[in-house]
Amino acid sequence: MADVVFDQASRIYTPGAKPAVDRLDLTVKDGEFVVLVGPSGSGKSTALRMLAGLEEIDGGAIRIDGENMVGVASKDRDIAMVFQNYALYPNKTVGENMAFPLKMAGLDKDARATKVREAAAILGLTDYLDRKPRALSGGQRQRVAMGRAIVREPRVFLMDEPLSNLDAKMRVSTRTEIAALQRRLGVTTVYVTHDQVEAMTMGDRVALLADGKLQQFATPADLYDRPDNAFVAGFIGSPAMNLFTVPVTERGVRLAGHEIGLPQDVRSTIGAQQLSTVTLGIRPEQWSVSSDGGEGIPARVDVVEELGSDAYLYGTLAESSGDLSATASLTGSKDDAVVVRTGGRSGARRGDRVALTPSVEGLHLFHPETGARL
Structure with missing residues (x-):
């Protein structure tokens, strides 16, 4: 050896x-x-x-x-x-x-x-x-x-x-x-x-x-x-990590009209690099799902993969006043497509409207140009 x-x-x-x-x-x-x-x-x-x-x-x-x-x-x-x-x-x-x-x-x-x-x-x-x-x-x-x-x-x-x-x-x-x-x-x-x-x-x-x-x-x-x-984040994991280019706010970042607060040390790192946008990463299992009208980011379910013990919802995000009509893209564009893991027999069906809330503890942030982890 x-x-x-x-x-x-x-x-x-x-x-x-x-x-x-x-x-x-x-x-x-x-x-x-x-x-x-x-x-x-x-x-x-x-x-x-x-x-x-x-x-x-x-x-x-x-x-x-x-x-x-x-x-x-x-x-x-x-x-x-x-x-x-x-x-x-x-x-x-x-x-x-x-x-x-x-x-x-x-x-x-x-x-x-x-x-x-x-x-x-x-x-x-x-x-x-x-x-x-x-x-x-x-x-x-x-x-x-x-x-x-x-x-x-x-x-x-x-x-x-x-x-x-x-x-x-x-x-x-x-x-x-x-x-x-x-x-x-x-x-x-x-x-x-x-x-x-x-x-x-x-x-x-x-x-x-x-x-x-x-x-x-x-x-x-x-x-x-x-x-x-960001490359590693997008390659490792099946399904892959959700990656969004989002604007920076005073308290954190804004995704589809929904402000996500970030810890002070993270905000300081972003501020030190004078970034106006960042790449936000969220794993499929780091979302919580509620029915339409609940707290969170509105989304439409486009595809449901039932795997027995788990289910994956492929959908499209929208701002609170955004369009979730059937004419929208099946998989969404780069910054509005989302994949969510839920428990098996979730009951979700194609065309359903849901509200998504990310877990702040599981967020990943990357430089929007270099892709390096922040």
């Missing part, structure tokens, strides 16, 4: 162009499960390939257990990588697929068989060692690919969207298996995904990238509760 350090590591595909990975600083502790997440083109897979030795490092360094990997061939880095497409040999059995890297490394037949049996027992594949990949489900094939990595006992596991080819139900069960397995083995693991729910449920810490830059590196709870900027 080992720690992994990205030290101002960069990858530039075209000279003079924007880096695919831009001066990435990241430390993965020995035995830690770290997830790289971000939208398409954010640089997460490139960063993983740089660590694997499949992409050059154009600036900075990457170190594994203190050893600089610049110029070190992939085969000499003592890493094992699991891809999304399994990459199994169709003409070999499960046992032969798992034993293949050991055979290439020169281990004798008995030693190979012992390691394969041990890995198969961990992964629940003992009864499938004599089967060919075509006789396995997608989740089982992915476990075989992981078993092939486990038998090598590498210093670092790298996983590049290994669950993307599985159906939704299989993804949930397999991600639980992977997380439990990693914690059992204690091997340093770097995992790439575009799915923020996957990232939040699997990683000890999560690194969120955008445009090749690290936006925030923290525990899932810290990413959710205290995002460093």
